[in-house]
Amino acid sequence: MMALGDSIFAGWDGTKRVADYRRIPEVIGKINGWYVNNQASTGTTFQDFSLMTTKLDWSECSLLLINYGVNDWMFGSSVDEVRSQLRSGISNVRQANSDIRIFVMCPTLDLRKGRGTTLDTPNQCGLTQDQLNDAIIAICQENRIDYHDWRKQPVITKDNSFWALGDSFTGVHPTAATSLKIGKILANEMNGGI
DSSP: EEEEEHHHHHHHHHHSSSOOOSSHHHHHHEEEEEEEEEOOOTOOOOHHHHHHHHHSOOTTOOOEEEEOOOHHHTTTTHHHHHHHHHHHHHHHHHHHHHEEEEEEEEEOOOOTTTTTTTTTOTTTTTHHHHHHHHHEEEEEEEETOEOOOOOOOSSSSSTHHHHHHGGGGGOOOOOOOHHHHHHHHHHHHHHOOO
């Protein structure tokens, strides 16, 4: 399994980098018995995803796990930019390997703009976290890609953010314990609910 994403997949908990085996992709791999090539990098966006997909060898990869979005919202991407870059990256991967399975983890709640942040708080381009997730899901559905939408059963909420996030109730980065919980949920889902 190849993993592409931002600091959440790279293992940053808001104050320190967690051990590799505690990062979400590695938790999924350990539970499901999969080799993991984690290419996540801190501070990245869907634009970086699109670029990365042109630089990696997809010929031997059977599964791609994607997690971007919090930085797109935080640093001012528009919904059209997110759609365009996600479509482009998926197209690049599928052109290189039409048999690859792709799974997208939608962004969790981002509280970096303050405790008053909700899923309806817009960024400087007017994009809300709800619209961001809706756009990601629409692209996934149009490309027949599996995804997980945390809004249905959130692991990170305002009420638990003090404990669930390493950067507390004004952050976005899950603690090692929260990453383990997220990884277990996704491992089960990605392995057919077994």
